[in-house]
Amino acid sequence: MIKTVLENKEKYQPGLSIDCVIFGFHDNQLKVLLMKTRYDDSWSLPGGFVPVDQDIDQAATTVLRNRTGLDGIFLRQFSTFGRVGRNSANLSKVVLDFYGITEEEGLWYSSRFVTVGYYALVDFFKSAPASDGKSGYAEWVDHNDVPNLIIDHKEILDKALETLRMELNQVPVGYNLLPEKFTVPELQKLYETILGKSLDRRNFLRKITAIGILEKLDEKKSNVAYKAPNLYRFDLEKYEEVLKNGITQGW
């Protein structure tokens, strides 16, 4: 994975990296995809560099696929992080030794890297990361139980979560994260899990209904002893429309 100065100079945009915050939801759990290195047990976001022949959006997809095996995920750019000295000046001896490169060969990594943050929300049950790689492996970690991360990756993760929560006010969420037919309480649980707080049942029903993306089915949830709740599915045409134009009718 790691390359020497000269190889990198030709291949990658200098001083620029990509970091991906992949949130995974399944069965009322919100997780985040992290990388654990093999050489020093540190945790980080899946990230990498920008090939000179790739647009940054494309590079983000490539980075994610190369690092984790995940493919076909729609990544949204959310913010760029570029504080002076955000990455450490030099690669540590542990890293140099691990890759068998000299200090000079590692120099390419010593300048400031400005990093473009991308995020996505997927069903982690359907999105098993490739668990193997030379430098490390990817793992789904509960978002409430995130270990120490390298550099400013915690800040990047927090900003992504803030963006995701803000996005709940702007676009519908849920398609591909819930079963095809679901109850309103199940949808509410998704929102509560992302927001990290409980919501008023009536209020939620009123607001979610007002968006107009739910189609009430003539079916009730089975296997429920008492007062079986109604099943719904997304009206995909309206869902797409609201995804495009936003939830708020605006001004």
Place this chain on the structure above:
Amino acid sequence: MIKTVLENKEKYQPGLSIDCVIFGFHDNQLKVLLMKTRYDDSWSLPGGFVPVDQDIDQAATTVLRNRTGLDGIFLRQFSTFGRVGRNSANLSKVVLDFYGITEEEGLWYSSRFVTVGYYALVDFFKSAPASDGKSGYAEWVDHNDVPNLIIDHKEILDKALETLRMELNQVPVGYNLLPEKFTVPELQKLYETILGKSLDRRNFLRKITAIGILEKLDEKKSNVAYKAPNLYRFDLEKYEEVLKNGITQGW
């Protein structure tokens, strides 16, 4: 302004630039601040490079001050643009001649520059740009009458406007853009100008009142012959609060 390869290599982050989209509002006009070069009459957004010893947010402020003389403006980062080949491969002969540098000295500019976009909304009447510089001058241009811009600057401008319009749904706008005391129709006109469409009067009144940032004064607008409208001012404490937490109470 333009420097040779070696000077730049030491001073600036390679392959990275900043572009600022400064919207100016005054008296129902929405303008945007553009730079016109002296050597080829091309128009562009005010932009520049990122000094190695500055955070990117700080560099954005520096760029804006150096290029336009505008200072003390709060810039928000909104998106980063990094398509392959977005900037042309080499400086044109006109530019090289203008600055009196050789093609080799200009090489630093020939790689892809990934650019971080920042935007702001200010009162253009209070924010007179410095009209002078070696390479060009800054000018307020009506946002409906933007000339051809270099590279992908039109795309950057459009994305900034889209972000600004989206922001109207999230945070209050108006402080520093309207007189201290204003009427609701004046505030509505501000929203209409930014959104580029007219709004229903009653609907606007209802929505803007619901946000809770307006304080109704015991005064009417003078110099109005008939049915003088009420004057309002922003309740700054609540304004700040909503600015921090967002307009929508959310879920």
